[in-house]
Amino acid sequence: MDRFERVVREYGAALARLAAVYAPERGDRDDLSQEILLAIWRALPRFRGESSERTFVFRVAHNRGITYRSRRRRDAPPPPEKEGSAREVPDTSPDPAAQLERARRHERLVAAVSRLPGPQRLAVLLHLEGLSHREIAAVQGVTEENVAVRLTRARKALRRLLGQEYREMEP
Amino acid sequence: MSERRDDWERWQEDWRGGGAAPDARQLPLRLGRERRRLLLAAAAEAALALAACGGIVAALVHTPRGFDRRWGIAVLVMLAGSWAIAAWQRRRVDGRSLAAATESFAALARRRCRRQLRAVRLAWLLAALELAFLVPWWIDGYRVHGLGAGSALTWFAWWVPAAAILGLLAGTLGVRRRVRAELDQLDHLERLDRLDRPEAAPGTGRDTPDPDRL
Numbered sequence: 001m002d003r004f005e006r007v008v009r010e011y012g013a014a015l016a017r018l019a020a021v022y023a024p025e026r027g028d029r030d031d032l033s034q035e036i037l038l039a040i041w042r043a044l045p046r047f048r049g050e051s052s053e054r055t056f057v058f059r060v061a062h063n064r065g066i067t068y069r070s071r072r073r074r075d076a077p078p079p080p081e082k083e084g085s086a087r088e089v090p091d092t093s094p095d096p097a098a099q100l101e102r103a104r105r106h107e108r109l110v111a112a113v114s115r116l117p118g119p120q121r122l123a124v125l126l127h128l129e130g131l132s133h134r135e136i137a138a139v140q141g142v143t144e145e146n147v148a149v150r151l152t153r154a155r156k157a158l159r160r161l162l163g164q165e166y167r168e169m170e171p
Numbered sequence: 172m173s174e175r176r177d178d179w180e181r182w183q184e185d186w187r188g189g190g191a192a193p194d195a196r197q198l199p200l201r202l203g204r205e206r207r208r209l210l211l212a213a214a215a216e217a218a219l220a221l222a223a224c225g226g227i228v229a230a231l232v233h234t235p236r237g238f239d240r241r242w243g244i245a246v247l248v249m250l251a252g253s254w255a256i257a258a259w260q261r262r263r264v265d266g267r268s269l270a271a272a273t274e275s276f277a278a279l280a281r282r283r284c285r286r287q288l289r290a291v292r293l294a295w296l297l298a299a300l301e302l303a304f305l306v307p308w309w310i311d312g313y314r315v316h317g318l319g320a321g322s323a324l325t326w327f328a329w330w331v332p333a334a335a336i337l338g339l340l341a342g343t344l345g346v347r348r349r350v351r352a353e354l355d356q357l358d359h360l361e362r363l364d365r366l367d368r369p370e371a372a373p374g375t376g377r378d379t380p381d382p383d384r385l
Contacts, residue, residue, distance in 0.1 A: 017186065034201050041198065063276045070356035102188040109185045118359075122273065127179065128186040141272025155178055162182075 004041050011057050014129045015040075018058070020110045021125055022065035032068050039064040054131065055138045062122055062139065112161040120154040123147055213258070219335050219342075220254035223301060226332025230308045239304070246300045253293060281357050287350045291343045298336050305332060 016033050023032040043060045047053065113124055119140065126136045133144045133151075140147065227247045231240060271279055309329055316324070 034197060037198055038201060038205065041202070059272060059276075062273060063271065066273075066276070066356075067280070067353075070353045102185070105185040106188045109182060119273075125186075128183050130183070139272060141275055158182065159178065 004044055007040060007044065007053070007057060008037065011054070015057070015061050017110070017129070018061050018065060018125055021114050021121060022069050024111070024114055032065065035068060036061045036064045051138050052135065055135050058126060058129070058131070059139050066118075108162065112158055115161060116154055116157055120150045120157070123150040124154045124158070127151055216254070216257065219338055220250060222331050222335035223339070224250050224254075226305060226328060226335070227301065229328045230305060233308070233312070239308070243304050246297065246304050249297055250301070253290075253297060257290065277357050281354065284350045284354045284357070287346060288354075291347045291350075294339055294343045298339055301332075301336060 015036050016029070019029050019032040019036060023029045040057060040060050043056075047056050051059075113121055113128075116124060122140060123136055126139060131139070133147045136147045137144045224247055227243050227250070231243045231247070312328065
């Protein structure tokens with residue numbers, strides 16, 4: 001269980017963010033997070049180091065996300081989050097207003113990423129988690145060039161989805 | 172270029188502003204529940220198979236004719252074989268495919284779905300063969316013994332196998348519906364994946380924030 005606990009400690013927050021993209025409803029997120037942990041717990045003994053541990057963990061998590069979503073048939077895009085509804089955001093800021101604003105921006109971004117086509121969505125969320133193009137390519141089973149194309153298209157789509165909000169935020 | 176970097180930097184900051192690690196302490200509970208669910212499913216499958224086989228065995232004991240006997244034995248062997256294969260496949264649940272890259276995961280999942288659809292068709296064929304064997308025997312038995320609907324023998328030889336066949340049909344219909352939905356989703360993923368390739372026609376797949384289904 002040691003190795004698993006370390007993986008949970010290290011990637012837990014990232015896995016929760018990934019779950020949020022595949023399960024827009026808050027109740028489902030917890031459910032999917034647990035399913036992902038269960039899948040990693042099962043798959044971890046098979047990890048032989050052919051890829052980086054991070055790549056392995058995200059592959060398992062994403063594959064579980066696909067299965068979860070295809071079985072739940074939650075086809076509709078996520079409903080817009082109510083302001084300040086992101087209860088799970090860690091409390092690191094002393095300023096409640098700033099904290100609320102950050103939570104709102106995070107949820108808006110999650111909602112926008114959820115609306116991207118599947119392959120772009122995965123590339124984006126892995127990129128946002130800080131994976132390199134090479135690592136993303138390994139998770140998706142495509143070339144680095146494919147990853148670059150997906151990210152370029154996703155950036156344009158995200159700019160359009162979020163553009164209004166960001167324009168409003170400009171001083 | 173700097174605009175692009177600005178976008179990603181800003182989004183990364185927003186992205187990491189949320190998400191709390193899931194509570195791993197609930198995992199043992201969930202694992203126990205999952206094990207119980209698998210055990211229950213295996214037990215239900217075994218009960219169905221035993222009931223279906225039991226009906227045939229009961230019929231065989233009372234069937235002196237050569238052709239009917241051979242037919243019954245063939246159906247019995249096929250039923251028992253299908254049950255054994257299903258049990259063996261259950262042990263190899265998608266553990267290996269879980270860690271596969273997205274593309275091969277989709278291919279493996281699709282293969283698994285098609286295998287399940289074939290298994291459903293096989294189950295229907297077996298149910299039809301079993302019914303073709305049992306129905307004449309039921310009619311003959313009713314004529315010869317004239318037993319009431321509530322007698323123990325009628326229960327064992329008639330109602331239990333009939334309920335098993337009905338349960339099998341209902342279960343396989345549910346599996347078929349779920350697997351076809353999963354296949355649809357996988358096909359959708361593949362279409363999106365093709366659109367996202369650099370060689371895709373210009374203008375396709377780009378900026379398509381349609382509410383996709385995966």
